[in-house]
Amino acid sequence: AAKPSVGVLWYSFSDTFIATARQCLLNIAKADGTFDLQDADSMGDVPTQTNNLNNMLTQGRDYIVINNINDNDVDNVIQSIVDNGCKVVMANCSAASDETYAANEGKVFLVTSQATQSGTIMGEKLAEYWLANPDADRNGNGKLDYIMLLGFQTHYDTIVRNEYSIAALKEAGIEVNNIGGDIVCDYQRAQAQDKVAALLANYSDDIDAIIACNDDMALGAIEALKAGGFFGDGTYIPVCGVDATAAGQEAVADGTMLVTALNNPIKLSQGIYKVLKLMEAGEEVTTESVDIEGVHVDGAKVWISYIGITKDNLEEAAYDVNTTDF
Amino acid sequence: MKSKTFDTKKFLMNNVLYVIMIVIIITIAFISKGRFLSMRVMRDILNQSSVRVLVALGCMFVILSGQADLSGGRMVGLAAVVSGTLAQQQTYAIKFWPGLPELPVIVPVLVSILLGVAVGLCNGWIVAKLRVPAFLATLGVQMILFGANSLYINKAPNNSQPLGGILQSFKNLGSGNVAGINYIIIIAVVSAVLVHILLTKITMGKQIYAVGGNPEAAKVSGINVFKITLITYAIAGAFYGLAGCLECARTGSATSNYGLSYELDAIASCIVGGCSAGGGVGGVPGVFLGVVIFNVINYGLTFIGLSSYWQYVVKGLIIIAAIAIDVRKYDRKS
């Protein structure tokens, strides 16, 4: 008999995190061999995701794994998949309404980190640094003057990282001041580097911190800071990133990046695959049956925790993309 | 007799592309063990082509008149967002315009189209009156549109979130059907037919070809080149607006990123469909075919599960090979 088939819709193959998770899921599926698994790229675009989903449904897949970006139409999207006779794993995206999970018990699961955590981690670590270093207020205005480097404007991760990092700072009782407004760098290093260079030329003495919605942009900012004379002679500006890419970890190691929030792509892939296996076997999805460290199950929701990676816990950032365990 | 030779040639030309498309379809069908040859696949492809057909039809007007238009994609995005904000449920928590009553479906549609026309008139005016080269003019407008869209969607309480809570009646426009044929397919086909009539049966259509074929000759023959330029951009804008509105209806959401690089796809479809980049040559059947070919490739390669990275490579190769074969038929004739 033909293997059960899985269609995976990733938000964007150009995204480092997704590319890694994707590769890992492919590796696991190949090694395990239970499923016939194929994936597609939504290219960061809702219409493309819609097209690809139709395509998958037409092919008559048994399972759909969807890294949904059509955030505000989630319930419809999921319901339409279920109505086509597929079971769904929502991957690394915002949750559907509770009714949707209730109405499709055993057919719809969510495997995700809480994206908001990534913002919170950056905010908390920055707050810690700020409170521990009185001279972190470089212009002495009593406010934390920060630059916020955004990915794509309407990308969910960008929105929550922006919002929750600042919220965490305020939570810690710190007054903040934004410099440069919304700086959109499309998650790209070169753009971040050029824009931070320009901001530095004007606000060199004011900037207290740089928050970037991913490591690439954080690294671009660090290059610009280096070119602007920072880091060399003890002048330091904290830079926060997300993803804990290999290059990001290096920067944390050499002290140029304060923190990077790790959303472990391996755990995401493992979690997705585990849920697929459990559904195929008709078993219940629980924290115990999923059995991945740092992952807990709450009904139909499988949560993976972000961890903040700093100099002190670098070893926790290590993961092996080529693993085939799950 | 001469007119007959010409038609045969034209017919043959279209044939080459049809043949190529059929070859692609058969190949994909073969790989997918026949599953590709189903009504559902056909409907999917037409469905996905619909919005693109509208964008390409709009773009075609500008290309026929000998100009270029890079603003199409971002106009689609703006229209998607604007129509989305006008078609939200009363109950939606972060309704964009909290005070706004639920509007009939026609309102966001009309607003999108009118917005498109307005932007198109700007494009045309900048090109024809300010004499800014079309590439730069429409690139500039593209940036402005994206900026405006970003600012708009960033308005509180929405704060850059993808639009949600779209009215079911509006979404039906994008996903509903009559007798199994989706509305958007009908809209695209009807538009194509109307444009075909406009271009071949109406004096204005002929004038567009004349302006694109040789603007100087058109001018000395008393054609108001300025007016024609304005009109082509305005019609293009109208189609982009309609397309954006339908894209929102179809997906039930909208972000400022909608429509990204649709204009390049549209230009490519037009040229694949036989439009000359210099203007004056081309028509609806070719452009329609061009769009469908692109969508067959996109859909088909995903259908057979080719990895996205390989899809780029294969798609690039197919386009180049198809056109390289397609241009060959001119050889035999001259």
Add this chain to the structure above:
Amino acid sequence: MKSKTFDTKKFLMNNVLYVIMIVIIITIAFISKGRFLSMRVMRDILNQSSVRVLVALGCMFVILSGQADLSGGRMVGLAAVVSGTLAQQQTYAIKFWPGLPELPVIVPVLVSILLGVAVGLCNGWIVAKLRVPAFLATLGVQMILFGANSLYINKAPNNSQPLGGILQSFKNLGSGNVAGINYIIIIAVVSAVLVHILLTKITMGKQIYAVGGNPEAAKVSGINVFKITLITYAIAGAFYGLAGCLECARTGSATSNYGLSYELDAIASCIVGGCSAGGGVGGVPGVFLGVVIFNVINYGLTFIGLSSYWQYVVKGLIIIAAIAIDVRKYDRKS
């Protein structure tokens, strides 16, 4: 006397853009209370312009010869990734080519350039021999390049991670300087001067203008249009390759997304700088200025802390306004 009038016109023409640029600079300086007028800002802007100048110079060759090239941006991306993988430290955990010894800086540079030339020759061959319209040909190549790049960078153990662990010697190429002037600025300026000489003082340069000015007439005059087309695309490719390699050196990293839409910026800079999209008109000083204007705007608007969304709007408006004023100067004279 007569020749004098003409030169004044030409001088004035360049002046208009210079004047516009100076107005922009003064406005920004005014807003930033003078801080914009510093050596550091100038150096930053030139620094950020350098890679773009190289891409625009390459693109200019193709535009001058009357063709189009959309493959530039993705070629930059491919060259950035390839050169990055050839310039990693031995000790880097996920070294792309684990067995590879540390190579001298010149190797990745040369490989990038040669790769660019090879891709350029493909472009030229598809356009000139297969007669695929340049827009489609280079769009196809663009897709293939991106696909190839994505596949390459996805190779284990790297698995699509941004390249890291770039050798300091290689990074120095991008950020080092001599006498306070960055290497990349020197490379850009020297390239510009060489290209200027090639175009104005070498027969081949003149032939490129001729081919762009009227390919039929060029053919009749004994120019090998095929060869010139190949050469222009190859030179363009070489510049893209060099630019990509420097982009990697400058940022100390590379992903498959590097270079995204650089080709549009390059085309826009060329046209702002006075190149005709139809070919045969334009030159290095204009293109250089065009690139710098774009970078002054980009840099300046960020400098004064204007939010990205507003930047799009303002940038679009400035481009349209600048060119609308720029074309006016022809009026006064005829």
Add this chain to the structure above:
Amino acid sequence: MTNSGVLLQMTDISKSFPGVKALDKVSITVRSGTVHALMGENGAGKSTLMKCAFGLYHPDEGEIKIDGKSVTLENPRKAMDCGISMIHQELQPIRTQNVMENIWVGRYPYKKTGPIHWVDEKKMYDDTKALLDELHIHDIDPYTSMGELSVSHCQLLEIARSVSYGAKVIIMDEPTSSLTDAESELLFAIISKLTAAGTAIIYISHRIEEILRLADEVTILRDGELVGCWPASELDGNLIVNRMVGREMTTRFPPKNRKIGEEYLQIENFTSADPSSFKDVNFHVRRGEVLGVGGLVGAQRTELMETVFGLRPLASGTIKIGGKQVEIKNAYDAITNGIALLTEERRATGIFPLLDITENTVVAKEAKEPEYFHMKNGLLDSKKRNNETQDYVEKLSVKTPTLKTPIINLSGGNQQKVLLARWMLTSPDILILDEPTRGIDVGAKFEIYTLIEQLVEQGKCVIMISSEMPELLGMCDRIMVMCEGKLTGILDGETATEEQIMLLASSYNK
């Protein structure tokens, strides 16, 4: 002269371009039912004056009156509404559209439903057919794509178009320059029909015989200034020429002093790869000889010569130069074998419109001998390029403000001279000229003939395709005549007559 019947009156018109005062207080008065010839050397300002009358240029000063009413002609549409139509000297048709669309462009016949104007294809076809029939243009189908037609057919259609407006004043800017004699006769018949009906024709031509035959009045310009206006009856050829060039000119052709040598170029069994083109053509040219090529439109003269030059594919046949068989696959091969070809379609295959005079002149020489203009360091020697260009500009009296002027800004005749300079500069052994004096004024023609004469005296070969009989008879040692792709005869230049040529040129016609 009375003011009766004055249709168009232009008074004190001035117009300047960068570096040129093209018109300086020029006046012209055109009467109903007359042919008003406008004459002057290349660059005298004829086309510019007419473009002012047609609303394409706006005069810097001066007044235009139509039917006694002062008008401002903002654009061609306005001029047309005022009853003016024009045959343009340098206009290209819309190649992508068919014949009838080209004729009715901008005023397609239509049927109205509400605001919609449906193109009335049938009426358009019938009207075209009727128009072409009326003008005795029988061999063009209204559905033919314009791009497939020869230059002369395009020109005939341009004439048909201008007539179809039913205008009161028709401006004809060198209407016969790309027509053969037979076709020109067609035009003359049309003109007499029109004038009989009261239409006024403004007629620009460099062919004096035509002027003397057609014109009622002649206005002569020189260097943008009005020389004067005379009734044609008071003028003869010499008077016109003298007033145009401002000096005595007695002969039309330079004295011949030819020493004809051995056969140098031999064409054997030439058959085109295009089955509808020439077949099995054999001819030769001797050193120091001018070989004329005569024939009607469609005789495939152009195709034959372009094939010799390597621009079109050959099915079979050989070329021998100086007794040695050579292979010519493209223009470069031809040029390096000492052949030069001045093509017929100046705009399409001749000029580089936006490049300057120097670039336009040196391009072929540079392709042939890249080192020729090099300095010792391998860079181009601008001075040498300019000097050699300047030499030819003077030798051919090209009227241009500077060497840096884009060639598109030159008058048509002066563009032609620059192209001639381009080929002379390659110092060819075999110079093929396809309608070399098209649009060239008498003075310049004489200069070109003199150049040809000098070339043959140096033992070079010249092949000259021409549709101007007097030119063929006046310049050629032998005249080869073609008809529908076949060589129908070779006549001796000394003894040949126009009748003989015509007979051979039409000998394959039914």
